[in-house]
Amino acid sequence: MTGKGWFPPEGDVHVRIWLAGVVFDYRATAAAVRNLIHDWRRKHWCTIELIRDAIDAHRLLPRLPCEQLFLGP
Template sequence: MTTGGWFPPEGDVHVRIWLADMVFDYTATTAAVRNLIHDWRKRHWCTIELIRHTIEDCGLLPRLPCEQLFLGP
């Protein structure tokens, strides 16, 4: 997974997580998503998508559950 040049340095992003056949859309801080992706690279336990076209509408989505856990070291 790459974030390319469009991944904002700060703020919120739209992250989509696939667990089996279930899809979950969330808003999370870029720092939390970077840490989530770092954790995911160690063991692929789901599929993660970063949705670019909805970055402006992230306020309409629920926050990533336990987002604070991904903000720590």
């Protein structure tokens, strides 16, 4: 998975997580999503999609649960 072509350096990102056939759509800071993907690469525990949509479309999404955990080291 690579998002270098369009992944924003900051701001919020729309992330879709597939877990046991259930879809969860969230918004999270770009930094948290980078760390989430880094963790995911070590052990694939779900499927992750980065959704490229208009900024207004993901403002209504809930924040990624425990997003602060992915902002630490």
